[in-house]
Amino acid sequence: MTGSPGREQVSRVLQQHGALMVLAALVIAGSLAFDFFATAGNAASILVSSSFTAIIAIGMTFVIISGGIDLSVGSLFVFGGVLAAYGSQYGLFVALALPLAACGLVGLLQGLLIARTGMAPFIVTLAGLLGVRGLMLAISDEGATTYLVKDSAFARLGQGGVFGLTWPVYITAILAVAAMVLLQRTAFGQNVYAVGGNEQGAALMGVPVARTKVYVYLMSGLLAGLAGVLNAARLSSGVTILGIGLELDVIAAVVIGGTLLTGGAGGITGTIAGVLLLGVIQSLINQVGNLTSAFQQVVSGLFLALVVVAQRLLGRAQRLG
Amino acid sequence: MLEARQISKRFPGVVALDGVSLALFPGEVHALVGENGAGKSTLIKVFTGVHRPDGGELIYNGSPVAFGTPLDAQRAGISTIYQEVNLVPMMSVARNLMLGREPRGRLGVIDTAAMYREAERILAGYGVVTDVRRPLRTLGMGVQQMVALARAVAIDARVVIMDEPTSSLEPREVETLFSVIGKLKDDGIAVVYVSHRLDELYEVCDRVTVLRDGRVAHTGPLAGLERLKLISLMLGRDLDEVKSGGLTRFSRDRRRARERDGAPPAVRAEGLTRRQVLRGVDVSVWPGEVVGLGGLLGAGRSETAKAIVGALPLDAGRVLVAGLPLRTGSTTAAVRAGVALLPEDRKAEGIIPELSVRENIALAALPSLSRAGVVSDAKIDKVVEVFMRRLRIKAASPHQPVQELSGGNQQKVLLARWLAIRPKILLLDEPTRGIDVGAKAEVQALVDELAEEGLGVLLISSDLEELVEGADRILVLREGAVVGELSGDDVTEDKIMASIAERGAESDG
Numbered sequence: 001m002t003g004s005p006g007r008e009q010v011s012r013v014l015q016q017h018g019a020l021m022v023l024a025a026l027v028i029a030g031s032l033a034f035d036f037f038a039t040a041g042n043a044a045s046i047l048v049s050s051s052f053t054a055i056i057a058i059g060m061t062f063v064i065i066s067g068g069i070d071l072s073v074g075s076l077f078v079f080g081g082v083l084a085a086y087g088s089q090y091g092l093f094v095a096l097a098l099p100l101a102a103c104g105l106v107g108l109l110q111g112l113l114i115a116r117t118g119m120a121p122f123i124v125t126l127a128g129l130l131g132v133r134g135l136m137l138a139i140s141d142e143g144a145t146t147y148l149v150k151d152s153a154f155a156r157l158g159q160g161g162v163f164g165l166t167w168p169v170y171i172t173a174i175l176a177v178a179a180m181v182l183l184q185r186t187a188f189g190q191n192v193y194a195v196g197g198n199e200q201g202a203a204l205m206g207v208p209v210a211r212t213k214v215y216v217y218l219m220s221g222l223l224a225g226l227a228g229v230l231n232a233a234r235l236s237s238g239v240t241i242l243g244i245g246l247e248l249d250v251i252a253a254v255v256i257g258g259t260l261l262t263g264g265a266g267g268i269t270g271t272i273a274g275v276l277l278l279g280v281i282q283s284l285i286n287q288v289g290n291l292t293s294a295f296q297q298v299v300s301g302l303f304l305a306l307v308v309v310a311q312r313l314l315g316r317a318q319r320l321g
Numbered sequence: 322m323l324e325a326r327q328i329s330k331r332f333p334g335v336v337a338l339d340g341v342s343l344a345l346f347p348g349e350v351h352a353l354v355g356e357n358g359a360g361k362s363t364l365i366k367v368f369t370g371v372h373r374p375d376g377g378e379l380i381y382n383g384s385p386v387a388f389g390t391p392l393d394a395q396r397a398g399i400s401t402i403y404q405e406v407n408l409v410p411m412m413s414v415a416r417n418l419m420l421g422r423e424p425r426g427r428l429g430v431i432d433t434a435a436m437y438r439e440a441e442r443i444l445a446g447y448g449v450v451t452d453v454r455r456p457l458r459t460l461g462m463g464v465q466q467m468v469a470l471a472r473a474v475a476i477d478a479r480v481v482i483m484d485e486p487t488s489s490l491e492p493r494e495v496e497t498l499f500s501v502i503g504k505l506k507d508d509g510i511a512v513v514y515v516s517h518r519l520d521e522l523y524e525v526c527d528r529v530t531v532l533r534d535g536r537v538a539h540t541g542p543l544a545g546l547e548r549l550k551l552i553s554l555m556l557g558r559d560l561d562e563v564k565s566g567g568l569t570r571f572s573r574d575r576r577r578a579r580e581r582d583g584a585p586p587a588v589r590a591e592g593l594t595r596r597q598v599l600r601g602v603d604v605s606v607w608p609g610e611v612v613g614l615g616g617l618l619g620a621g622r623s624e625t626a627k628a629i630v631g632a633l634p635l636d637a638g639r640v641l642v643a644g645l646p647l648r649t650g651s652t653t654a655a656v657r658a659g660v661a662l663l664p665e666d667r668k669a670e671g672i673i674p675e676l677s678v679r680e681n682i683a684l685a686a687l688p689s690l691s692r693a694g695v696v697s698d699a700k701i702d703k704v705v706e707v708f709m710r711r712l713r714i715k716a717a718s719p720h721q722p723v724q725e726l727s728g729g730n731q732q733k734v735l736l737a738r739w740l741a742i743r744p745k746i747l748l749l750d751e752p753t754r755g756i757d758v759g760a761k762a763e764v765q766a767l768v769d770e771l772a773e774e775g776l777g778v779l780l781i782s783s784d785l786e787e788l789v790e791g792a793d794r795i796l797v798l799r800e801g802a803v804v805g806e807l808s809g810d811d812v813t814e815d816k817i818m819a820s821i822a823e824r825g826a827e828s829d830g
Contacts, residue, residue, distance in 0.1 A: 012456070178335050185430040190412075192418055197409035205472075206392045206421050264411040 011314045015265075018256045018310065026280050036287055043275045044164050050279035050310035051172040053229040054272055057250045057257075058179045062272045064254055065183075066216045067196035067263030068121035070109060072128030074246035076103045078239075079136040080228025085147035085238030086139070088154045095154045095233075099225050106132055109215035112307075125217075129247065139239050147238040152317015154286035158233025161168045168230045172193030175223070192216060218318035252300060253278055275301075322347050322382065322511050323399065323480050329376035330363050330826030337363040339535040340377065342752060343513040345480060352522045352543060353515045356555055356618055357784055361515055364532065365482055368513070370394035382479075398479035402469050403485055410458035410465075415440035415462065417457050418472050437828045447471050448497045452765045462597065462793035463494035469500060474510075481505060481773065484514040487521060488597065488619065496693060499525050508555045518800065518820065519548055525534040533557050538751035548822040555617075556785060556818070584608070585644030587777030588746040593628045598802040603622060603640070604629070606746055606777040611768065614781045615817045622781045622800040623665050629657040629779075630662045638735045645744060656818050663732075663738030665750040665781075674724035678716045681734050687742035712767060746777040753787060765791055785814045797821060820826035 014021075031038035056073050063070045078261060083099035113124045149155050161167050179307035184190035189211040203209050231248070232238050251261075257274030259266025278300055285296045323345040330338040338360045344485045345351055347532045355361050365595055366372040367379070370388030381397060388394040391401075408417045416423075426432030440453040448466050457465055466486060473481055487495050502525050505512055522529065523543065531539040531554045531802045539554045586605040593602040600654050604610045614622040627633040632650045640647045642658040664671050672681055694769035705719050712733040716726055723734055732752060737746050739747060749768065753761040769792060772778050782788045788795060795812055797820040806821035807813075 020749070025487050179429060186434070187421070187423060190416060190423065190431070192717070193412050194409045194420055197411045198407065201407035201409055204401075205409075206395055258412075264409065308778070 007198070009131050015258050015311065015314050016267060016270060017258070017273075018307070019277055023273050023277045023280065026277065030280065030284055033255060034284070034287065037284070040164060042247075042287075043285065044281050046276070047169050047313060048166050049282075050275050051080070051166075051168040052227045052231050052276040053253060053290065054172045055168075055175060055230070056220075056224045057253050057271045057275050058175055059223035059267060060250050060254050061179070061257075061266060061268055062192055062216045062257055063121075063220050063250070064184070064259050064261060065196045065263060065266045066192045066213060068114065068213065068216065069125065069142065069251070069261075070110070070217060070220045070224075071125040071247045072106065072132055072231070073121065073130045074243040074248075075132035075191075076106060076221055076224035077228040077231070077242035077246055078241075079106075079132050080225035080227075081235075081242065082136050082140055082147060082238035082240060084229040084232040086151050087097075088147075088149045088151040088232075091120050092153045092157075095149075095151055096097070096229060099229050100222060103225025104218060104222045104229070107218045107224075108214065110221065111217030114217060121217075124302035136240065140238070146240060149232060149236040149267060151152045154233050154235075155236050158230050158235070166234070168234065173232065176268055176272055182267060188212070188215065192312065193264060197265070207258035218252075246264035249300075252304045255311075256304060260311065261291070261308075322612075324380040325364070325377065326380060327377035327694070328364070328367055328374045328379070330367060330372060330374050332359075336535050338367070338374070341532065341535070341537055342377075342538070343530050345513065347509040347511055347526045348506050349508060350512045350525050352357060352513050352526035352529040353513055354522065354529060354530065354551070355538075356556055357667075359555075360535040361532055361744065362484070363535075365401065365513070365515070368482060369396070369399060387644060387817070395476060398477055399482065400473035400476055400480075401482040401484065402466070402473050402476040403484050408457055408465065408469055408472070411456055413454050414444070414451060414457050414460065414468055415453035418443060418453070418468055418475070420472075424478070432640065443471050443475055447501055461491075463490045465498065466490060466528070467494070470498070474501075474505065478510060480513070482515075483518070484515045485619070486514075487518065489517060490597075495521070501649040504591045517617045519551065523548075549818055551820050552617075552818050554661045556783070585641070587643060588628050588629060588779075589644075590625070590643045590693055591639055591641070593625060593640075594636045595624070595633060595801075596636055597630065598624050598633070598801055599635075599638075602628075602798070602801070602803055604779070604796060604803070606779050608745070608775045608777050609772055611778040611780055611792045611796065613788040613795040613812075614779065614786070614798060615788055615821065616798035617794050618783070619800075620798040620821075623750050624796055624801070625798070626662055626750050626779060626781060629748060630660050632662070656742065659743065659745035660748065661685075661742060661744035662748040663735055663739060663748070663750060663752055663756070665735060672723050672731055675711055675722055677717035677720045678709070678714065678723055678726070682708055682737045682741060685738050689742065704741050705737075708740060712737050712740075713763065729761070729764065733767075736764070738766065740771075744780065747771065748779045748781075750781045751783065751786065752780070753782070761787075785817055789814055790819065799823075 036042060055078060060070055060073065084095045084103055088095035088099040088304045109127050110124050113119050114121050134182035157165060157167055161169070179319045183192065191202070191207045194205065194207050195209050195212050199209060253274040254266070254271050255261055256277060257266070257270030257272070259270060281299050281303070283300070285299065325341060325343045327340045327342055327658060329337050329340055341360065341364060353361055353364070365371060367374050370391050370393050373387065379387070386397065388397065415437050419436050422437040423431045426435070437453050444451065444453065445469065449464055449467050451460060451464065457468065470486070486498060490498060502512055514522070516522055526543050528541060529543040529546065529551070530537060531551070533555065536559070582609070586606045589605040591603055593599045593797060596791050602621065602625050604612065606626060616622055624633055628635055628638070631647070631650050631654060634650055639649060642660060647658055648654040679701065686704065687696060708714070709716070709719065714733045714737065715730050722733055727733065740782070752768070753764055765787065768778055768780065780788065780791050789812055792812065794806065794808040795817060796803050797807070797817060800819060804823065807816050807820065
């Protein structure tokens with residue numbers, strides 16, 4: 001070991017908490033520069049609109065740490081929403097159970113295909129992306145039928161809340177904490193890291209590689225479906241035109257949060273910071289009058305590129321250190 | 322304790338193990354040696370549940386067992402330390418060490434504080450003091466190897482299999498490893514020790530089993546077995562035959578040692594150094610000369626060749642082609658300067674099986690066969706035709722996919738590919754492995770011919786006979802350093818073996 005441990009530690013902290021630091025800096029800068037930014041209303045709107053992406057991103061974090069990718073989440077999000085709105089005519093329970101069962105099943109199937117047949121996650125979940133969107137269109141008459149939420153208890157789940165924040169924000173927070181514990185403090189979480197870090201080594205160390213992968217995709221499917229459900233409750237309808245390209249936003253947020261696309265490293269804190277960072281950028285751009293929202297994507301893209309370059313440099317520094 | 326009885330294992334086209342028997346006793350360190358392809362790794366994989374034997378049986382603690390997966394074998398108490406560390410580099414030391422048996426606190430959640438304490442305690446027993454929260458990859462290879470060892474032993478192992486455990490260790494770490502092995506012995510654990518470093522074998526092992534071509538060539542106590550005898554067993558050359566062979570061999574017409582008449586060598590490598598692999602290797606090959614590289618597996622022969630073409634990152638050293646220094650670490654620069662490497666593993670590193678003979682031959686020479694990026698078909702046809710005739714490549718047509726050709730013809734296609742760039746120096750790594758006798762002779766004759774025409778050739782071969790007959794001069798490598806040079810009448814099999822066997826005094830430090 002030639003390098004100083006200090007430098008190695010610095011690069012590790014940057015890797016893990018870089019997104020959080022940038023987020024903090026951006027929030028402070030935004031508050032100083034714009035009056036509208038540092039208001040409770042604005043903060044709440046950022047949190048509410050970020051919560052759906054965040055739920056999906058939690059599942060995606062597990063997938064990416066395990067060395068995989070899940071492209072089907074955008075489709076599952078809209079599928080879950082439409083099913084929830086459709087199911088709400090039969091009451092709250094169906095509105096929740098139907099979409100979760102359907103999305104969980106898709107995730108499970110994808111996981112089984114990936115883990116048992118060794119097919120590439122990219123291809124399997126690309127098939128999921130196309131197939132699930134097709135299913136959604138099939139049950140909504142090519143997207144023409146928008147089911148409205150009939151159950152008021154279900155609608156309250158998306159719209160009600162306390163302290164100025166709606167329930168989805170609290171649900172997201174609980175899920176994030178649970179996911180952190182799951183990832184850091186349980187055997188399953190350790191297995192996810194091991195599979196993504198060195199699949200062959202993990203197998204030789206006795207890690208149930210296939211089972212771990214199945215669970216990861218099952219979880220991602222369930223969470224994407226749940227996000228769709230909550231969103232349908234918020235909108236009081238199963239809007240069919242949502243979620244196109246959402247999987248890419250989610251992946252971007254996870255990577256910005258410091259999770260390596262190659263697997264084996266990352267965490268929930270970073271992912272949440274990554275989602276909020278994108279939300280804050282969007283909020284700033286939306287409200288700085290003369291910029292169109294198209295710029296948000298340009299900025300997000302540039303930022304993602306920056307993060308990937310930084311990760312590469314940091315990774316090199318750690319190896320040399 | 323663990324016994325293999327008449328184990329056989331076949332893979333498509335090869336018999337990897339043919340009736341191999343081996344008995345391990347508690348508290349013994351058993352050396353398992355053999356050259357490449359002798360069946361060592363297959364045997365280890367049978368022991369550890371990666372492969373299932375086709376014939377024979379495993380007896381463990383007195384009863385027959387069949388391991389379906391590595392996990393089964395581990396649960397039974399057989400653990401393995403692989404040559405490359407098979408841990409998860411990005412996870413922390415403690416999590417690697419404890420993966421699968423983390424201490425639990427309340428609610429079944431991992432108790433990290435207890436995990437770190439336990440990891441520190443275990444590692445201290447191996448002389449490793451480090452921050453166990455650091456990612457494993459930030460530690461040196463030796464420490465990583467120790468973590469792997471600690472993990473292997475900590476899961477109540479009764480049998481520990483070590484596959485080349487010292488290949489990435491520093492001498493000091495090797496000592497620690499040996500003291501750990503001593504402790505394992507005292508605890509009645511059986512150790513299988515695979516290594517090519519003879520000094521180590523003699524230092525720690527009690528008994529030895531030599532595998533050759535999937536059979537047991539010898540088994541017995543190691544003390545009292547002459548080094549030369551051990552090597553001859555591994556290489557499959559009868560000792561007496563070798564000794565007399567050196568004397569009766571007809572004095573061959575060695576090519577005039579193109580003595581250094583002012584012309585620079587076709588290639589000169591100076592001080593090639595890479596941690597754990599090469600320790601200052603100097604090699605020069607003059608035009609028209611065939612230089613052989615001898616030594617056991619892992620001595621650094623292939624690595625030397627790879628370093629010369631820039632495929633192995635170097636810590637120090639440089640390569641000059643025809644007197645001009647080469648940009649290091651760039652295979653493009655090396656190929657452009659006229660260095661061609663015929664790699665050891667032609668399937669993985671050489672031919673592109675689906676492409677035709679023609680395309681495979683033309684691949685490397687495309688830049689010289691095209692103008693402004695557009696490839697001239699006519700030129701390719703000409704080059705391909707010339708080489709197919711010259712190398713007597715037997716193919717239905719130039720358009721036949723290479724994968725349909727025999728191994729010997731595939732090798733010739735590769736040779737043609739590199740000859741098409743008109744190299745100054747040709748590096749051949751095991752050019753005749755896995756090809757039949759007839760094709761072997763042809764390839765050897767071809768190498769001779771090419772050298773006659775002024776090409777410099779560096780020949781790597783585990784086949785001593787091939788080395789002796791093909792090379793004008795032989796450099797013997799051991800543990801990444803040149804330990805002997807033989808030329809003229811000294812180029813004999815027994816001299817090479819003696820040179821390999823010499824006690825590595827300089828490596829004991």
